[in-house]
Amino acid sequence: MRLVVDLNRCQGYAQCAFLAPDVFAMHGDESLLYRPEVEEDRREDMARAVAACPVQAIMVDANSPGGNPGSDREAGR
Template sequence: MIKIDVDMKKCQHYGQCVFEAPEVFQLDGDDKLQYKAEAPDEMLADLEAAVDVCPMQAISLRQE
């Protein structure tokens, strides 16, 4: 399982992560980021892509 953390103090809600891993990241009706705190290991490539495209580098991953 992959643990996902978004530093909401850094996040500016650009939504680039949504394009890379829409199963995990979504923008709500107010364009604020919502995300799941964990995802299956099979999603690692998509999650790493989301980390890479985040302009604020607010996303971190941890495998357990």
């Protein structure tokens, strides 16, 4: 699944880095580095990180019954 962090919003609270240190890591005192794509089975972890962010800066692929909306299947059309 894909994710992006709005780094204008990010204040470096690092809640995400505590919850999923292999995906989110502080780089220096205040910069956040993250992996923009993680395995699909991490969806629950990511949902926790999204919810824990005090400034709601993390966005992930929407969860829809039919799988990721607008993924490669759509691009091939």
